[in-house]
Amino acid sequence: MPLSTEGGRVMSMNRREFIKIAGLSSILGIGGVTGVTALKNSVEASQVSKNPEALTAKRWAMVIDMSKFASEEDFQPCLEACHRAHNVPHITDNPKHEVKWIWPETYEHAFPGNEDEYRAEKYQHMPFLMLCNHCENPPCVRVCPTQATYKRKSDGIVMMDMHRCIGCRFCMAGCPYGARSFNYKNPRPYLDESKENPEFPTRMKGVVEKCTLCYERLAKGLEPACVEAAKEVAAKKGTTPGLIFGDLEDPDSEVRKILSERFTIRRKPELGTGPSVYYII
Amino acid sequence: MYNGGKILLGLIIFIALVTAPFWLSGKQATAKPDPKVDTPEILKLPESARQCVESKAYMKKEHMKMLNEWRDWVVRDGVTVYTSTTGKQYTMSLQNTCMKCHSNKSKFCDECHNYASVKPYCWDCHLAPKEEGL
Amino acid sequence: MLEKAIYGGRRYWVWVCFLLSLIGVGFLAYLYQFQNGLGVTGMSRDVSWGLYIGQFTFLVGVAASGVMVVLPYYLHDYKKFGRLTILGEFLAIAAVIMCMLFIFVDLGQPLRVLNVILHPTLNSVMFYDMLVLSGYLFLNVLIGWTVLGAERKEVPPPKWVKPFIILSIAWAPSIHTVTAFLYAGIPGRHFWLTAILAARFLASAFAGGPALLIILAMIVRKYTKFDPGKEAIQTLGKIVTYCMLINVFFLGLELFTAFYSQIPGHMHAFQYLYAGLHGHSQLVPIMWLSSILAVIALALLIFPQIRKNESLLAVACAATFFSLWIDKGFGLVIGGFVPNPFEKITEYWPTLPEALITLAVWSIGFLVLTILYKIAVSVKEEVVFDKYGERQIKAE
Numbered sequence: 157m158p159l160s161t162e163g164g165r166v167m168s169m170n171r172r173e174f175i176k177i178a179g180l181s182s183i184l185g186i187g188g189v190t191g192v193t194a195l196k197n198s199v200e201a202s203q204v205s206k207n208p209e210a211l212t213a214k215r216w217a218m219v220i221d222m223s224k225f226a227s228e229e230d231f232q233p234c235l236e237a238c239h240r241a242h243n244v245p246h247i248t249d250n251p252k253h254e255v256k257w258i259w260p261e262t263y264e265h266a267f268p269g270n271e272d273e274y275r276a277e278k279y280q281h282m283p284f285l286m287l288c289n290h291c292e293n294p295p296c297v298r299v300c301p302t303q304a305t306y307k308r309k310s311d312g313i314v315m316m317d318m319h320r321c322i323g324c325r326f327c328m329a330g331c332p333y334g335a336r337s338f339n340y341k342n343p344r345p346y347l348d349e350s351k352e353n354p355e356f357p358t359r360m361k362g363v364v365e366k367c368t369l370c371y372e373r374l375a376k377g378l379e380p381a382c383v384e385a386a387k388e389v390a391a392k393k394g395t396t397p398g399l400i401f402g403d404l405e406d407p408d409s410e411v412r413k414i415l416s417e418r419f420t421i422r423r424k425p426e427l428g429t430g431p432s433v434y435y436i437i
Numbered sequence: 438m439y440n441g442g443k444i445l446l447g448l449i450i451f452i453a454l455v456t457a458p459f460w461l462s463g464k465q466a467t468a469k470p471d472p473k474v475d476t477p478e479i480l481k482l483p484e485s486a487r488q489c490v491e492s493k494a495y496m497k498k499e500h501m502k503m504l505n506e507w508r509d510w511v512v513r514d515g516v517t518v519y520t521s522t523t524g525k526q527y528t529m530s531l532q533n534t535c536m537k538c539h540s541n542k543s544k545f546c547d548e549c550h551n552y553a554s555v556k557p558y559c560w561d562c563h564l565a566p567k568e569e570g571l
Numbered sequence: 572m573l574e575k576a577i578y579g580g581r582r583y584w585v586w587v588c589f590l591l592s593l594i595g596v597g598f599l600a601y602l603y604q605f606q607n608g609l610g611v612t613g614m615s616r617d618v619s620w621g622l623y624i625g626q627f628t629f630l631v632g633v634a635a636s637g638v639m640v641v642l643p644y645y646l647h648d649y650k651k652f653g654r655l656t657i658l659g660e661f662l663a664i665a666a667v668i669m670c671m672l673f674i675f676v677d678l679g680q681p682l683r684v685l686n687v688i689l690h691p692t693l694n695s696v697m698f699y700d701m702l703v704l705s706g707y708l709f710l711n712v713l714i715g716w717t718v719l720g721a722e723r724k725e726v727p728p729p730k731w732v733k734p735f736i737i738l739s740i741a742w743a744p745s746i747h748t749v750t751a752f753l754y755a756g757i758p759g760r761h762f763w764l765t766a767i768l769a770a771r772f773l774a775s776a777f778a779g780g781p782a783l784l785i786i787l788a789m790i791v792r793k794y795t796k797f798d799p800g801k802e803a804i805q806t807l808g809k810i811v812t813y814c815m816l817i818n819v820f821f822l823g824l825e826l827f828t829a830f831y832s833q834i835p836g837h838m839h840a841f842q843y844l845y846a847g848l849h850g851h852s853q854l855v856p857i858m859w860l861s862s863i864l865a866v867i868a869l870a871l872l873i874f875p876q877i878r879k880n881e882s883l884l885a886v887a888c889a890a891t892f893f894s895l896w897i898d899k900g901f902g903l904v905i906g907g908f909v910p911n912p913f914e915k916i917t918e919y920w921p922t923l924p925e926a927l928i929t930l931a932v933w934s935i936g937f938l939v940l941t942i943l944y945k946i947a948v949s950v951k952e953e954v955v956f957d958k959y960g961e962r963q964i965k966a967e
Contacts, residue, residue: 198502204510204529205518243564252615252917265913269836295758301697302686310515317512318562322686323609323679326697328619332759334912338619338679340610352564355533360561361608362679375517427758 209377213403215312216369217411217432222282224398230389231260231283237385240351243358245343255337257367258287258382267423284435288335288367290314292430296327313369323362332427336366470548476540490521504531532563540566572720575949576942590938597931600924601676609679612925617917618908622929623677627670629900631750632772634666636780638743639810645736651806654799660715661943662784667708669936676928696752703746710739723950747772762840762906771821778814779895781807782888789885797948808884812872815891819865840906851916858902864894
């Protein structure tokens with residue numbers, strides 16, 4: 157911005173130019189300081205570390221042995237354990253708004269496209285447990301515009317960041333397995349206060365939620381709540397647990413052992429999602 | 438003054454609207470915040486052990502940012518252990534670390550937040566510890 | 572130029588106040604939704620997108636259709652469209668604003684909408700949709716305002732506008748292709764998983780948008796001294812005809828693939844929409860209404876003698892617009908969610924708050940359109956020359 161000149165002599169700046177320069181300096185000054193302080197971290201990366209007791213894996217997977225889930229009393233403890241541990245609301249007044257992280261479906265609904273009217277009755281009525289498949293190639297992660305849902309690099313869990321979710325529900329459209337629920341209203345009135353888990357938050361209206369493979373328990377060295385409940389049921393009945401949990405990329409893990417011995421199926425594998433939940437029928 | 442009546446009326450309405458936040462919040466705006474740290478959990482600790490994750494001055498200035506960064510470390514990166522500048526280690530968790538000592542949200546957190554008219558949305562999801570008589 | 576919108580006759584102000592009242596009611600409905608959550612709509616765990624996203628999808632098409640007028644005029648010197656381009660560009664502005672509003676009212680956490688910009692996600696189609704819509708809005712505001720401003724001063728528009736106009740011509744089909752990509756890449760939703768979805772979107776956009784533009788042009792001619800031109804409207808009518816034919820043809824292609832292959836996943840959504848599935852048939856009447864309107868529209872549009880009759884052309888355009896509005900603004904979205912991934916059916920119908928909010932967003936769009944058209948018409952009612960030296964309105 158040149159200063160006005162006349163006849164070789166430099167005249168003092170006029171008012172308009174002064175205001176322009178003052179305004180620009182203020183914006184740069186205040187903006188610059190704000191930018192620098194905002195970007196500076198409060199917590200240095202050197203101050204944080206993983207819990208040494210945490211359970212780690214390259215790719216978590218679950219095998220569901222349907223022979224262990226004959227009746228409701230076999231799987232109900234798993235559903236309860238999950239929903240209680242995570243304060244999942246029990247919405248009864250409008251089934252359209254239900255929120256569920258793990259639940260049973262019959263064969264024709266769990267594996268649509270595989271229907272056969274001549275399939276044996278006992279298979280048609282089996283209670284297949286449905287949950288997020290924590291896919292290897294998840295379409296929900298692909299579509300999320302804010303990375304509120306993302307695949308954890310360390311262990312392959314498809315996570316939910318409730319703080320970032322804008323509630324656009326693109327992930328719900330993207331999931332081929334119907335694993336996700338949306339909080340159409342405030343979930344808190346639908347929580348039983350006596351059964352609340354004070355160590356885990358609830359969600360608020362307007363965000364999507366689903367099974368997150370008990371990442372908070374894994375961080376403390378505990379297995380997922382449903383797996384633990386299945387172990388308790390098995391101990392009472394004197395059988396082996398119906399939910400087997402482990403690292404798919406560890407050739408010595410329990411899941412790999414079972415997969416090498418038994419035939420398993422996954423839901424909609426032809427879609428290329430690479431689901432990590434296997435079913436032994 | 439031309440249209441003097443209308444101008445004065447307009448001025449009065451304008452001043453009323455602009456100062457509304459002050460006279461509408463009543464006592465809340467003037468009562469000095471007095472966060473209490475005398476919770477049963479803190480009192481159980483010996484005097485020497487009654488220190489927060491970081492110093493009081495640091496927490497006053499930085500707890501908002503610190504909690505945000507804790508959140509990203511825990512939720513997004515699966516990293517849960519924080520080593521404070523004092524050398525002690527803590528689990529990064531609002532509900533399970535901060536609120537374990539500061540179990541009186543209404544007499545601690547809310548004191549300054551109400552004064553500053555700040556409504557952090559943490560409590561929409563994170564369960565505050567149950568307080569007596571609330 | 573904005574001041575031209577505050578001078579108007581009685582009819583103008585009655586219309587504006589009517590729109591403002593609809594906006595007011597809808598705004599209260601939105602406050603109710605904001606307070607109580609999206610549960611006040613008819614959406615469910617299974618049908619997680621509804622009327623709002625359907626309207627958004629339809630309106631992106633209307634916005635993109637501005638290119639149908641801009642392209643012939645600027646790229647091929649089709650002088651007859653000279654009086655229509657500003658109406659097309661302003662319609663695009665109103666439509667894009669409505670799109671953005673529909674997205675906003677559909678969000679569960681609308682106050683976090685800036686997260687899309689703070690955390691750019693290059694693999695998400697929705698991120699690109701935000702970019703292209705914002706870009707298109709900016710382009711149309713810049714171009715429309717500059718060109719109109721130049722006409723008002725009775726000078727040719729500045730040369731730097733031309734590259735922006737060319738950019739907007741390329742940008743318009745891209746906004747609707749990106750919107751189609753929101754649907755067409757989703758595995759597991761077989762109703763949407765078709766390569767021709769973007770082509771269908773463009774065909775229906777270039778039929779529905781110009782249909783609305785024809786009706787708006789006729790209204791402008793009736794109530795103001797500005798005449799967009801009889802031949803311009805006729806040419807636009809031919810565009811609507813061909814694009815509607817292509818759109819119906821594409822629907823036929825979809826039906827063939829679904830029903831000749833006899834694959835259940837492909838057939839089910841069509842069966843639900845047009846015949847009912849497992850006893851659920853709530854949408855069947857309106858989908859057939861859409862088809863009947865399309866047939867009526869084509870019957871009136873295909874024959875030049877009928878198309879030349881402007882009253883019948885208006886009927887045909889209204890039929891086209893409403894047929895596509897039902898098909899794209901409702902049937903498309905619901906069809907993707909029914910049946911759900913478990914082959915179960917949850918039906919969807921909008922609730923009253925949802926309808927009021929939708930009406931309010933449409934009213935905001937029409938208010939923006941009214942104001943912009945008022946400005947454009949006021950400028951053009953004074954004698955102005957376009958870039959070919961042609962008078963925009965006939966001298967008295």
